[in-house]
Amino acid sequence: MxxxxxxxxxxxxxxxxxxxxxxxxxxxxxxxxxxxxxxxxxxxxxxxxxxxxxxxxxxxxxxxxxxxxxxxxxxxxxxxDELADVVAADPLGHVATNPARYSVTFYAEPLDPERVAALPPADGWEYVPRGREVYIWLPDGLQSDRRTERAWTQLLGVGTNRNWNTVRKLAELTR
CATH class of the missing domain: 3.30.70.1280 (SP0830-like domains)
Structure with missing residues (x-):
């Protein structure tokens, strides 16, 4: 199948x-x-x-x-189904007012809790680790805050990021 x-x-x-x-x-x-x-x-x-x-x-x-x-x-x-679950979870939907500045970083493996605990504190932005993803809300945009990509790669490993518009569209296209 x-x-x-x-x-x-x-x-x-x-x-x-x-x-x-x-x-x-x-x-x-x-x-x-x-x-x-x-x-x-x-x-x-x-x-x-x-x-x-x-x-x-x-x-x-x-x-x-x-x-x-x-x-x-x-x-x-x-x-x-996994992508539909990512969209359904939407832990920052209540604060993310611009889907182009709200994103998800996808990882191949489940996030290591010890490495997640070592992530830097959010300062003017928010993030929520969940399963194999990190949801990120950057009100000023990703380009204004490159530290997030470096932190995720150094602490969590190699992932790939998509903005919320793209995540939702991909979930829609898989149905």
Whole structure:
């Protein structure tokens, strides 16, 4: 039985390097046998059907991107149901007034409670760690506060961030 997944590619198409054209990515993944391959935006959001379990799928997608584009791209995967749960949880919806400044950082593994406890205190912004995600509300925007990305990477490991508009749209597209 196939599972509908959302694959979140980290740090592609942000500048002149690490370019991954979405039409070519869709073709490459379809050629590898993934079903109903679709991309959303140009920032590395892929919807697809697969028989593989999550960890194997993430590894296979990383290999496929390296084979096709010669770049190493970490991939975080969620099922349609898991993404729906992320949206339903919405722990900062009561304070996040601008969905472009509200985001979720997705991690491949569950967050380590000791590492979460070591995160810096929020100062003018808020965050809520939950499961394999960190919800982040930055009222002044992500660009104004790069410390969050450094803190998450140094303390929690490599994840990939999507704004709330994108998270909701991906959940909608998986239905």
């Amino acid at each position: 196939t599972t509908r997944y959302v694959a979140l590619l980290r740090a592609i198409n942000l500048g002149a390097t690490r370019r991954v054209p979405m039409p070519r990515l869709r073709e490459a993944l379809t050629a590898r046998g993934f079903g109903a391959v679709r991309t959303h935006l140009g920032s590395g959001n892929v919807l697809l059907d697969s028989l593989l379990p999550e960890a194997e799928l993430a590894a296979e997608l990383t290999r496929a991107i390296d084979d096709e584009f010669a770049i190493d791209v970490p991939v975080v995967v969620r099922t349609a």
